[in-house]
Amino acid sequence: MILNSFEFLRILPIVLLVYVIVAWAWRGSRYCSIISASLLTVISYTFIISFQPACALFIFLITALTYGFGLFFGRHKGTHRARMWIPFGAIIILLPLIIFKYADFIADAFLQACHALGLTETAVREPASFGFIIPIGISFFTFQSIGYVWDVYRGKTDPEHNFIYYMLFVAFFPQIASGPISKASELLPQIKNRPAIVYSDIAEGVWLMALGFFLKAVVADRLATYVNPVYADYANFSGSTCFLASIFYSIQLYGDFAGYSLMAVGVGRLFGYRLINNFQRPYFAHSVTEFWRRWHISLTRWLKENVYIPLGGNRRGKARTYGNIIATFAVSGIWHGANYTFIIWGLIHGAVQCVERWFGLGDKPKNRFVLALRILLTFLIVNFAWIFFRMPTLKDAVSVIKRIVTFAPGASLNPSKTTILLIGFALISLFVTEFIREYFPQFKPLKSTNAAMRVIALILLLFIVLTVGVLDSSQFIYVNF
């Protein structure tokens, strides 16, 4: 059951109603928080089981492990014992992730290395495969719980003693499949002091969900109708068609992931919870460094706090800083998937940020023309890197890039006029709304104080999604990570 499915939308009002009634019935009671948390935990696990029944077991395993480690590091805060156990704890927690997501990749790399060193007589033709099914959202819930353990170890957060509260922190259903990756200090206090559901939260939640649907169904899935056929058969398409597909993919990925995140934040808000906003108009960034302050914000924050800073951050000289940036983005690449394409994608982002740092390109240019050029250049660099992110192998990615830079001849995809019109509508509406939000933040027609205006705006938004969105409940791209 995914957030944009009809099944989910049908069941959500019922679940919300039950939750509201239970919370209302126990209002004022000292058990209110624990009962609400228990109910939400049951809802969350039911949601996870509807995805993959076995996945619930893994989430429970990670929950139990990190809960135990949290209590342990809380009790032995700052001691030698804690320092001894932290690497062991990290390995134990990461083990399911490594096994399920990276076992094939590691085994394959090992076999290739053996072959390269002449340790095997025959060439390795078939990639290794253990045939594991990757539990949904494993990278997200593993990182969220390891972040909690690390925060407890560093004394930045107190260990959670109530197992139900902690179970909900790890498995909260809106964010389980694709984040955002919440910090314990943000989510746990909300769980423990059950937020009262107010009407404005429900209204805001519905708004955010509708906006998320717009990004997913009207923008991302519409662009996918161009991107998918081109990338599936890129060898027969011209360089310009491949280039256009690469640009559309950049926008598709944004619509898809930002759409999911908005829906997740919206569903959380319906239940009174405030989750971190994962995107801030990333394609208006004037540098790749700034891009990462606007794209997948919760992951960037996690990597900064749990990889970059522990490695020394920028406190140990220039060379070490560059090394740390590269290492952090290599981790980001590996986190996205067990494939060399993701590692290259991460390294490109890391390398470009080193160059920007070297030349001092971090500040926002004052000249509007220079700013526009820098935004365009940043977009093109990010767009280039997304080709590695999208293609199944390095060979495919390089072939697509070759076709683009050599203006290779070939077919062009000729979508119907209706499709062109709908793609145009998606692009223009996205650009206009993002532009207004970026440069005229005070202009908020959709947040009008006039209730009638808000109702009309919501009706129109839902109507647009229903009439021009691609309503096939397709899966979100980031669920694969």
Add this chain to the structure above:
Amino acid sequence: MKSKAIKFVLATLSVIIGLMVLDFSFGVAVEYARKNAKGGDTHNNYYILNELRDSVIIMGSSRANHHYVTDSIAARLHTSVYNCGIDGNGILLSYAFLKNMVSRGACPSMIIYELFPIFDLYENDDHTNPLTHLRPAYNAPGVSEVLADIDPDEAIKNRLASYRYNSVFIQNISDAISPKQLTIRGYKPIYGKITTDFQEKINNNVPLDTLKIKYFDKFLRLCDANDIRLIFVTSAQFHKTDLTPSVKRFLREHDITPYGRYRYIDFSDNPDFNCNKELFADPSHLNDDGARLFTRLLLDSITAR
């Protein structure tokens, strides 16, 4: 608190009622446009689902749609012909169309079916391709059956006109005002020739799709029950692609062979067409010249027996 609750309920009701009113008005407008379409895909779809009474029909995917020249067939067989081939579709849509015709008492006497395993037999998609073409008539016999098998929720979702005419309303309105697409009794000619070299992608390891097989069987039974002469054809191909062993076995089991109960005519290795850039608009489709040559050869073959 009480006033806030009342405001919230009122706002919720306003959104629901407003959306329903907008949806109903939208449905009335688009349905009017569909009924009054002067041409294009809208008229084609409306005609097939509501008015078609021709005695020979062509069915299948875009290859059916672009390869079978209806006026040539009509002239040669002295009967009325309509091409019901639809891009990206196969047996699921064809069954729904045929069942709909039969239930309207508009049973054709002969069907020429362009066999294309990707859409007729292979497991290669999520079966959603026919939805756009079937939603406008979601309650009709045959149509509701296929829709329910693709997604049981379709019956509920289709009550919303904005869902039913999702994305296609632009085409519906434009076809009512000024249709741009030329069709000759459903046949859509393509002009132009292949200008670049294409790489062929072959995958011999595609399993057969259980839902498609189910509807293939139903399609055969429906033809038998209504005495419809059924001819399967694989039309000309730029790159000759052999049928996979599983498809060959399937055809044999159903007696779809050159001299079988259901006749099968295979043009896939015809040397006049293979790798002939003059006759193809793209690697999968003949251009109008190619289609006319192919139709002539096919009619020779059909009438010779």
